Amino acid sequence: MTDATFTPRVFSGIKPSGGLTLGNYLGAIKRFVGMQGQMETLYCVVDLHAITVWQDPVELRHATREVAAGYLAAGLDPAQSILFNQARVSQHAELGWIFNCVARVGWMNRMTQFKDKAGANAEQVSLGLYAYPSLMAADILLYHATHVPVGEDQKQHVELTRDIAAKFNHDYKVDFFPQTIPVIDGPATRVMNLRDGTKKMSKSGESDMERINMRDDADTIAKKFKKAKTDPAALPDTLDELRDRPEARNLIDIYAALSDATPEAVITEFAGAGWGRFKPALADLAVDRLAPISNEMTRLMDDPAEIDRILTDGADRARAIAAPILSRTAEIVGLLR
Structure with missing residues (x-):
């Protein structure tokens, strides 16, 4: 392996805690599917990240399979992409420890997501929750991933990944880990609450009315959009006029993402329309796009052995990439293996 040779490669993952929502689909899974064929793609169910807070073991296994089912139902092709769950590839945890020894405490203290999740109980949360950004860096760099599709709220973690890669390369005088690029584009990369557009x-x-669950049936999807919070004013002519109308802007962005259009095109189409016109149109579009995914997820979840087979095969393929990268990392660090 030549240290400075980096194959264009995508890595990203979703944590299996709770069910998948429309936010996971538009902000992540739909984009994952769209990147297939552009370069090598690896997509993971990051179950090691889930246990940074306590999980019921039975529910965790179920949730891990459900995220995998969501990937597959949305169009992720396990022949084109490598799909696996993190716990099946032990190299994630091994590189995570090495990166714990590269990352600085000050860097971790600046992670805003930890502050948000820990709140006033920071002294009581697990060490894993505090250190998980370095495991996320390991997830990415274990495959020398050059691109990571993420939401805006995860950009800071990719920046930390770049810092860890740069410090490792500097400390050991190598050009081994790439400077990963966060991919943040398109409408609705951050989907907001249907009851409060600021959250x-x-x-x-x-x-449950705050969100669209990926297992919701057609009637439930339509009902939730029709009851989504809005304001009395009609839709304006430009997006700028939605600056102080977060619920309205959120629905426009969702429509754009589901229809593969730009928010500008959507606002032009519906300029001057009231919610009595827009909400039913959005509900119909959402049912058309999401109900088939929900139905396919249900079918897949009825065959957990097939999901496990796909995850096992994906883990074998992921390990074939990860093992030599970890071995070279250990050699650079000076570990006898």
């Missing part, structure tokens, strides 16, 4: 759509929100 991200979450698996753990208080009300």
